[in-house]
Amino acid sequence: MQATVLYGPGDVRFEEVNDPKIVEPTDAVIRIPATCVCGSDLWPYRGLQPIKGPTPMGHEYCGIVEEVGSAVRSVKPGQFVIGSFATSDNTCPHCLYGYQSSCVSREFMTRAQAPFLRVPNADGTLVARPGVPSDDMVPSLLTTSDVLGTGWFAADAANVKPGSTVVVVGDGAVGLLAVLSASQMGAERIIAMSRHEPRQKLAREFGATDVVTERGDEGVARIKDMTKGIGADSVLECVGTQESMMQAIQATRPGGFVSYVGVPHEVTLEGTQLFFSHVHLHGGPAPVRRYLPDLMDRVLSGKINLGKVFDLVLPLNRVAEGYRAMDERRAIKALLRP
Amino acid sequence: MQATVLYGPGDVRFEEVNDPKIVEPTDAVIRIPATCVCGSDLWPYRGLQPIKGPTPMGHEYCGIVEEVGSAVRSVKPGQFVIGSFATSDNTCPHCLYGYQSSCVSREFMTRAQAPFLRVPNADGTLVARPGVPSDDMVPSLLTTSDVLGTGWFAADAANVKPGSTVVVVGDGAVGLLAVLSASQMGAERIIAMSRHEPRQKLAREFGATDVVTERGDEGVARIKDMTKGIGADSVLECVGTQESMMQAIQATRPGGFVSYVGVPHEVTLEGTQLFFSHVHLHGGPAPVRRYLPDLMDRVLSGKINLGKVFDLVLPLNRVAEGYRAMDERRAIKALLRP
Numbered sequence: 068m069q070a071t072v073l074y075g076p077g078d079v080r081f082e083e084v085n086d087p088k089i090v091e092p093t094d095a096v097i098r099i100p101a102t103c104v105c106g107s108d109l110w111p112y113r114g115l116q117p118i119k120g121p122t123p124m125g126h127e128y129c130g131i132v133e134e135v136g137s138a139v140r141s142v143k144p145g146q147f148v149i150g151s152f153a154t155s156d157n158t159c160p161h162c163l164y165g166y167q168s169s170c171v172s173r174e175f176m177t178r179a180q181a182p183f184l185r186v187p188n189a190d191g192t193l194v195a196r197p198g199v200p201s202d203d204m205v206p207s208l209l210t211t212s213d214v215l216g217t218g219w220f221a222a223d224a225a226n227v228k229p230g231s232t233v234v235v236v237g238d239g240a241v242g243l244l245a246v247l248s249a250s251q252m253g254a255e256r257i258i259a260m261s262r263h264e265p266r267q268k269l270a271r272e273f274g275a276t277d278v279v280t281e282r283g284d285e286g287v288a289r290i291k292d293m294t295k296g297i298g299a300d301s302v303l304e305c306v307g308t309q310e311s312m313m314q315a316i317q318a319t320r321p322g323g324f325v326s327y328v329g330v331p332h333e334v335t336l337e338g339t340q341l342f343f344s345h346v347h348l349h350g351g352p353a354p355v356r357r358y359l360p361d362l363m364d365r366v367l368s369g370k371i372n373l374g375k376v377f378d379l380v381l382p383l384n385r386v387a388e389g390y391r392a393m394d395e396r397r398a399i400k401a402l403l404r405p
Numbered sequence: 406m407q408a409t410v411l412y413g414p415g416d417v418r419f420e421e422v423n424d425p426k427i428v429e430p431t432d433a434v435i436r437i438p439a440t441c442v443c444g445s446d447l448w449p450y451r452g453l454q455p456i457k458g459p460t461p462m463g464h465e466y467c468g469i470v471e472e473v474g475s476a477v478r479s480v481k482p483g484q485f486v487i488g489s490f491a492t493s494d495n496t497c498p499h500c501l502y503g504y505q506s507s508c509v510s511r512e513f514m515t516r517a518q519a520p521f522l523r524v525p526n527a528d529g530t531l532v533a534r535p536g537v538p539s540d541d542m543v544p545s546l547l548t549t550s551d552v553l554g555t556g557w558f559a560a561d562a563a564n565v566k567p568g569s570t571v572v573v574v575g576d577g578a579v580g581l582l583a584v585l586s587a588s589q590m591g592a593e594r595i596i597a598m599s600r601h602e603p604r605q606k607l608a609r610e611f612g613a614t615d616v617v618t619e620r621g622d623e624g625v626a627r628i629k630d631m632t633k634g635i636g637a638d639s640v641l642e643c644v645g646t647q648e649s650m651m652q653a654i655q656a657t658r659p660g661g662f663v664s665y666v667g668v669p670h671e672v673t674l675e676g677t678q679l680f681f682s683h684v685h686l687h688g689g690p691a692p693v694r695r696y697l698p699d700l701m702d703r704v705l706s707g708k709i710n711l712g713k714v715f716d717l718v719l720p721l722n723r724v725a726e727g728y729r730a731m732d733e734r735r736a737i738k739a740l741l742r743p
Contacts, residue, residue: 164658166660320498320502320504327676327680330677331676332677334676335675336674336676337672342668342669343507343690345507348679350680351682
């Protein structure tokens with residue numbers, strides 16, 4: 068088959084690779100009706116995260132089970148399934164504690180921008196739902212694999228509750244779906260920090276009540292103004308830079324909650340400053356598997372519709388255009404159809 | 406009166422100072438039957454935290470109200486009272502949120518190693534209880550002002566629950582009372598990290614089920630061994646150094662909780678490492694005022710007895726000996742009687 072391989076900064080190729088097959092008896096192979104480009108793919112694409120030689124790309128997926136290994140019990144060929152970007156056995160102590168993205172058997176998926184995909188630990192990783200969803204439902208369902216699951220974790224890790232005042236730092240797809248997640252959790256006020264008009268618009272559609280265009284210290288001052296000098300109850304950091312992290316911490320009220328869900332890039336936190344900020348801090352790779360059944364059901368029941376986050380749809384073989392459009396911020400997120 | 410003033414590293418003097426008096430109508434002046442030296446006093450005593458000229462010392466206090474300002478309503482002369490090391494109005498949004506140590510009117514107390522003390526914002530800061538406690542009850546009560554309140558916050562901020570597996574990093578007075586706090590909250594297993602035999606013994610008296618003498622990476626490996634490779638649910642960092650912070654984070658299970666309650670000294674946290682540790686992190690100056698009524702009642706009802714944490718009792722005018730003994734780790738905590 069042909070699939071996506073990153074060769075170096077800006078160099079994405081769609082080229083012949085080996086077909087995936089069952090390697091371990093716990094594997095499944097799925098056929099992918101849609102995959103996509105993640106904001107985190109842009110770090111190596113931009114050369115800001117080194118790669119060791121040609122690297123197969125893609126970690127967001129849903130699909131129809133083609134084949135399963137001899138030990139797989141919970142999914143079978145023909146079923147529609149979704150899994151997280153991080154595989155899990157769903158039985159180890161970390162999984163049982165709700166942190167499947169720290170599973171002792173965790174593997175980070177990396178070959179999903181392809182028509183077929185091998186999924187290790189299929190029983191623990193994949194969640195099946197009856198029937199095969201209609202084609203127009205697929206994009207929304209696909210988001211649960213990472214970008215919605217991550218936005219949901221951002222809201223959950225920042226303790227968003229009914230009535231909360233929430234700030235979302237970052238207007239990428241994760242930030243936008245963090246807005247939607249906070250809205251689903253009953254936040255009263257959701258302030259999206261964004262300076263891009265189409266993203267501001269989508270943020271409002273997803274539930275943002277306010278938009279702040281200022282950044283850094285000015286952004287913090289604006290949030291303080293808007294909250295009578297108190298700061299927000301929950302701030303969801305969906306970028307991963309030093310500036311966005313400090314913006315998040317400083318915009319939070321003492322005793323409030325900061326979550327961070329993007330891999331931090333050259334971020335360091337100074338102990339004394341963190342100490343006197345008095346915030347709760349929690350983040351890491353989102354334990355998407357914990358939320359998957361609920362999120363899939365929310366999408367399937369029509370409770371949430373978030374396909375709009377894909378504002379560019381391409382055939383998979385034009386994947387390089389998807390990277391380019393996202394890199395240049397012309398697209399929020401590119402959907403790829405094999 | 407005579408009181409305690411730090412002139413420089415190792416130079417504590419007990420010397421004539423002005424008597425405290427009512428300055429603001431919201432002030433109270435109290436007479437102190439006992440005060441003490443705090444582990445945090447050792448930072449400037451050791452020259453590890455700069456001071457600007459002669460500095461009055463002491464922030465842990467209880468006492469009998471001598472005089473109140475015209476605006477004070479909730480306490481009156483003759484009452485026995487305790488306040489936190491951080492004053493609070495107990496009415497601002499941060500106070501109402503439970504973070505009185507970030508009160509908008511916060512002042513850090515610093516003249517309590519003295520026979521008399523001015524307490525600003527007396528209504529919001531001081532908690533009164535009926536009657537005057539017997540002399541032997543005073544040391545236990547005094548701990549609620551900071552060291553017990555801080556240990557309690559360490560356990561609370563690290564989400565200690567009935568059945569939790571808890572690690573306490575640091576065997577100073579705060580660490581020891583964090584052990585006691587975790588025990589009061591129903592922790593099933595409490596591992597004290599200590600290499601000092603008298604402190605190990607007291608930790609066990611306060612509820613520690615295990616003692617680990619290893620530190621750093623070896624300490625972490627030992628905790629992992631003791632928890633079947635999982636890590637602890639809650640780790641209470643009661644030191645404030647880079648080593649102790651990293652030890653705490655690394656000994657915690659993914660999704661577990663780290664609290665830190667000592668002012669960090671030259672601590673920096675690297676974003677990616679924190680991200681993949683998957684821990685919850687919360688700390689800061691303990692909001693002692695939140696816990697004071699409950700903690701005072703626990704002491705007064707005899708539920709907890711922690712006067713033993715004072716293993717050195719001195720007349721106040723020999724305060725310099727108290728600093729010296731604690732600095733040399735000959736004493737856990739020095740009680741001072743004016």
